[in-house]
Amino acid sequence: MSNESLGWRARLSEDLATAVRRDPAARSKVVMLLSYPGLHAIWAHRGIHALWNMPGMRVPARLLSQAVRTATGVEIHPGAKIGRRFFIDHAIGVVIGETAEIGDDVFLYHGVTLGGRSMQQVKRHPTLGNNVTVGAGAAVLGPVHIGDNAQIGANAVVVHDVPADSIAVGVPAKLRQPRSTTPPLAVPSQAADAAVEWELADPALWI
Numbered sequence: 001m002s003n004e005s006l007g008w009r010a011r012l013s014e015d016l017a018t019a020v021r022r023d024p025a026a027r028s029k030v031v032m033l034l035s036y037p038g039l040h041a042i043w044a045h046r047g048i049h050a051l052w053n054m055p056g057m058r059v060p061a062r063l064l065s066q067a068v069r070t071a072t073g074v075e076i077h078p079g080a081k082i083g084r085r086f087f088i089d090h091a092i093g094v095v096i097g098e099t100a101e102i103g104d105d106v107f108l109y110h111g112v113t114l115g116g117r118s119m120q121q122v123k124r125h126p127t128l129g130n131n132v133t134v135g136a137g138a139a140v141l142g143p144v145h146i147g148d149n150a151q152i153g154a155n156a157v158v159v160h161d162v163p164a165d166s167i168a169v170g171v172p173a174k175l176r177q178p179r180s181t182t183p184p185l186a187v188p189s190q191a192a193d194a195a196v197e198w199e200l201a202d203p204a205l206w207i
Contacts, residue, residue, distance in 0.1 A: 011046075011084075015039055018085040022107055038088030041074035045082060052078035080114075083130070088112075097125035099143070102132075109136035109154070117142040117159070129164065 006014065019036060020026045032039060048068070052061040061078040069075040073092035076082070080096045083104040088094055090110040096102070099122075100114040112134045116124035126140040129147050135154035140146065147164030156173040167176045 006084075012043075014085060015042065015087075018087050022087045023089060036091075037072035037074060038091035038094075041068055041072040041076060041088065041091060041094075042082070042086055044068040044072075045076045045078070045080070048076075048078045049080070049082075080125075082106075099123045100125035101127040103128055103130035103148070105131045107133045109134065109138075111137040113139040113141070115139060115141050126158075 016029050016032055016039075019032050019039060026032055026036075044064070045068070048061050048064050051057045051064070058078070065076060065078050074088060074094045074096075076094075076096045077098040077100070079098040080100045080102070082096075082102045083106065085105045086102060086108075087106075088108045088110070093111040094108055095113045095115060097114055097116050099116070102114075106128050114126050114128070118124040123143045125143065127143070127145045128134075128140070129145070129150065131149045132146050132152070133150075134140065134152040135156065137155040138152045138158070139156075140152065140158040142159055144158060144161050146152065146158070146162045147166065149165045150162045151167045152158055152162070152173065153167070153169030155171070156169050157171045158168055158173040160172075162168045162173070162175070168174065169176050
């Protein structure tokens with residue numbers, strides 16, 4: 001997870017550029033500013049996470065996060081650590097637990113749960129590396145580690161570590177091999193040159 005700090009204008013511009021890169025329906029920055037709940041949830045979380053780390057401010061941080069949940073359909077615990085260029089497509093139904101850690105360039109579809117399996121106050125939520133994609137409805141449960149560039153298929157249930165550059169699908173999730181080593185949705189210029197089969201981002205659709 002990058003610790004590089006940016007000014008709010010640079011961060012806002014980066015978030016909008018990420019939305020354009022991740023969502024082919026994104027054409028207007030004004031529309032994205034006003035109607036993308038995934039972006040709204042991320043922006044709110046940054047302020048709430050800072051509040052969470054201030055002495056005596058955890059109760060108001062928790063209450064604010066619940067208000068954001070009502071407004072956006074995304075529940076991000078104030079304690080969760082999230083990297084740069086994080087994007088949630090459609091947003092609704094996403095739950096991110098308190099001790100979850102998310103790297104840079106991570107992409108979640110709607111309905112994803114980064115949840116826990118323990119009632120103990122320990123590290124009980126997943127750690128996602130950089131450039132991880134998690135498909136719609138998938139659940140990643142427990143203090144598992146998802147390696148860089150890993151892909152989690154739609155509706156998969158992941159309860160074990162997933163190595164870097166791997167694909168996990170099914171219930172419980174198992175590792176699968178892609179038909180090619182060309183990464184899907186790498187960057188726009190590369191995607192244009194890729195085969196048609198790489199147009200779909202969710203690995204459950206293209207293995």
